[in-house]
Amino acid sequence: MAEITAGMVKDLRDKTGAGMMDCKKALAETAGDMEAAIDWLRAKGLASAAKKAGRTAAxxxxxxxxxxxxxxxxxxxxxxxxxxxxxxxxxxxxxxxxxxxxxxxxxxxxxxxxxxxxxxxxxxxxxxxxxxxxxxxxxxxxxxxxxxxxxxxxxxxxxxxxxxxxxxxxxxxxxxxxxxxxxxxxxxxxxxxxxxxxxxLDESGLDPALLERERAIAREKAATSGKPAEIIEKMIEGGVRKFAQESALITQVFVIDGKSKVGDVVAAAAKAAGTAIxxxxxxxxxLGEGIEKQQSDFAAEVAAAAGL
Missing domain, CATH: 3.30.479.20 (Elongation factor Ts, dimerisation domain)
Structure with missing residues (x-):
């Protein structure tokens, strides 16, 4: 069994926002595999994909x-x-x-x-x-x-x-x-x-491997619902479709007005201008996307609290 260190728990907690003990359990369940632990937490409803994307370390x-x-x-x-x-x-x-x-x-x-x-x-x-x-x-x-x-x-x-x-x-x-x-x-x-x-930019530009990862997470979530297989499949595909729409620029809800899709905003501007846009x-x-930086002082605090 892989050794789960305080630094690993701290790193996972920073990336997901999940509780310290949940992070420790996720790492134990996945033999210390960081990416697998993130998926484990998300499947349990304990973390969000957006949390990881928003963190910087450089x-x-x-x-x-x-x-x-x-x-x-x-x-x-x-x-x-x-x-x-x-x-x-x-x-x-x-x-x-x-x-x-x-x-x-x-x-x-x-x-x-x-x-x-x-x-x-x-x-x-x-x-x-x-x-x-x-x-x-x-x-x-x-x-x-x-x-x-x-x-x-x-x-x-x-x-x-x-x-x-x-x-x-x-x-x-x-x-x-x-x-x-x-x-x-x-x-x-x-x-x-x-x-x-x-x-x-649009759903066709999303990495297929990322969509498959979302599908696997949605499948694990749906598996505990107790619903019939055909309903579970619809739940899975619905979850993947929702993720794709929320991840592609043109189908995201425009933060400026909080209701229109970005693609619709561009289309409306083109109509008003009388020419294609x-x-x-x-x-x-x-800054720092994908770069990890050790913060040993915080790791020591995690170790003390988690009994590592």
Missing amino acids: EGLVGVAVSGTKGAAVEVNSETDFVAKNEIFQGFVATVTALALETGADAAALAALPYPGSDVTVADKLTANIATIGEQQSLRRTAMIEVSQGVVASYVHNAVVPGLGRIGVLVGLESAAAADVLEPLAKQIAMHVAAASPLA TLKGFVRMQ
Whole structure:
């Protein structure tokens, strides 16, 4: 049997919001497999998928930049949030985000570009910043969105300075409509994306493996209902369909009005403008997504409380 450590319990609790003892039991039931333990808790109704997606475990900044009909987002990580307040670090992130408009989603290509105003590359400049600031930093990832005509809007949540913060969003609207029609709409959708964390533009873009995982969780929940097999199958498919609709941007309920689907909002704007408006795509980049960071002081507290 795998050893269940205090740190594992703390990590699972952070990811799911479930109770400490429930987390300990979930890990024991799944031989310490973190992802399986999350599914176990969700199947028991003790955790939500959204909790995991909303957690971050690394510091630094996300930058966004828009030029004409294209926009770029970049994440640069640091060890502590103190560095995010450093003007040297902020200047570096802003500069490389603007450069990313040339390289798009290729972080390696971005790192190899000449750093403006110097005779070194972006990677070399980052190395120099590490020595100057005295803390490890990394150029983690980049993303880009572009439309042939229309607008790309950006939004930064928890901005420390304009264009830099913890969550950066880009939204592209493809249309011949006037900018004064498209820009406020794109900005509102970008704010929605920051708040609602869609996983894909539409249901067809959702990862099939993710849907199968949801189906397995729904099946385990339905199995305890005592209902006939044909009803259980309908419950399972209904649960998966609900998850898909809540995870795809165009079928999410628009946070601005709390009732309309995002796709319907775009369609209504197109009708009012008298020309087609297509939601081409979006980028949502949240600082530290997928990065784990040890917090041993909290683990000690969990160990004491759980008797580990």
